[in-house]
Amino acid sequence: MSAGGFGNSLSDRWLPLVPPDVQVPAYDRSALRIGVLHLGVGAFHRCHQAEYLDDLATMGERIGLAGISLGGSALIRTMAAQDGLYSRTLARDDESRTRIIGVLRHLTDHAASPETSLSLMADPRVGTVTMTLTEKGYCHIPATGLLDENHPGIRQDLALRLTRTVTAPGFLVAGLARRRAAGRGGLTLISCDNIPRNGTVLRNVVLGVAAQTDPAMAAWIGDHVAFPSTMVDRIVPAITVADHARIEARMGVEDAAAVLGEPFRQWVIENRFAAPRPAWERAGVEIVGDVAGHEQVKLRVLNAAHSILSLLGALRGYETTAEAVRDPDLTGFARSVLNRETLPHLPVVPGLDPAAYLQTCLDRFANRALHHRCHQIATDTSQKIRQRLLDPLRACRAAGQEAPGLETAIAGWIVYLARGQAAFGASWVIRDPVAAEAAAIARDTGANPDAFARRILSLVPVFGTDLSRDPALADRIARRTCLLIEGKAPKAVAGFDTTP
DSSP: OOOOOOOOOGGGGGGGGSSSSOOOOOOOGGEEEEEEEEEOHHHHHHEEEEEEEEHHHHHHHOOEEEEESSSSSSHHHHHHHHTTTTEEEEEEEEEEEEEOOOOOOEEETTTTTTTHHHHHHOTTOEEEEEEOOOOOGGOBBBTTBBOOTTTTHHHHHHHHHTOOOOSHHHHHHHHHHOOOOOTTOOOOEEEEESTTHHHHHHHHHHHHHHHOOHHHHHHHHHHHOOOOEEEOOOOOOOOOOOHHHHHHHHHTTTTTTEEEESOOEEEEEEEESOOOOOOGGTOOOOOEEEOHHHHHHHHIIIIHHHHHHHHHHOOOOTTBBBHHTOOOHHHHHHHHHHIIIIGGGSOOTTTHHHHHHHHHHHHHHTTTTOBBBBBHHTTTTTHHHIIIIIHHHHHHTTOOOOOOHHHHHHHHHHHHHTTTTTTOOOOOOOOOOOHHHHHHHHHHHHHHHHHHHHHHHHOOOHHHHHHHHHHHHHHHHHHHHHHHTTTHHHHHHTTTSSOO
């Protein structure tokens, strides 16, 4: 039984009993036909892409959604028991509104039912596959955006010739092979994760796997599959027990798949499609010729500010970014870093004022209704740091500009890694693909922050050959790491005040 303790779960049967202040599907769910597949039916997808499709269904477009899990069946079983229904609550401080999303019509666990999920990939009615896998789900090398051929999952998929797959790239190639064998038309694959040029990265890893299994298959993919880049934006934290209880009390029914997010949302998709698609623009999606500008501004401003506040906030003992953003020292530091070192090198996006956008982001972080944990945002930073901090640092270097703030933020991540090691007190558990390497480095260097920082900075897959082999940069970041570990304020470590 979930937090509300009502004894009855949300389902088609219970929809008529939902209170009138909760919005329910205003369309015939049985009339929806699967046209979109989504890999990774996590909270962000349920609060973002699925909502857009639900909007279209409300407008009369009868396209349903199928959700495929690649890594576990617990959520799939939970949602199947609820007939694919779940509640989406949008909250700002003390105000909230709840809506039940009904567009999810089919759910399958690929590990348990591979034939079902591969058949969906070959369904002629399906023209689009979207995905939220998190950065590490692409099995790529962050510094290059290319397939990591040494990734254990990729090696397993290739060894089995894709007869059983455990990775997203392997599954996609196996599904596309099934589609090709059935003589079906093209398909559009859309990454909805925070990766620079996510369409290009997705294309790289899919073609990388295909080329090693069947060169003819790789050629077919090149001719029949589109990989548009996209930018998605909505803050969707992990839901708390208290949030769950409030939502279920409002609905009068249990909902084990409830999600909570902020009212703001945005979705920008590159106009590159290989098959019929939903008319997303009717629901507010921006279809543009080039998404790079939107993507870069979001990654280097909103996501970068989120990482800076979360990493440094965790070091100060804050639980959530809403707490960290209320610390004038941390917010002043984040604002100064971005204003001084990132915003001057951003591309021009028509209608967007970067400074105003930064302030909007900080205002969004202050939303008291969203308990977005600093440690949740800090998870997998090794996969995120390139686009949020390292590429802005590279832009400064190319312009001949010093970047003490970005260097301090990078040092903040290194301190965060250090604080997860026994040698430094083991304040928390590190959840990151480099966790094992960080632990080994800490064992070698002991409680020596300078040595620890230099070894972390030498990780070429994260920092690339340019940054990892720059001794002067290593000197500066190692020194800043030591100062942060000593408890110095970030603005003092960076060497500037927080006046913009």
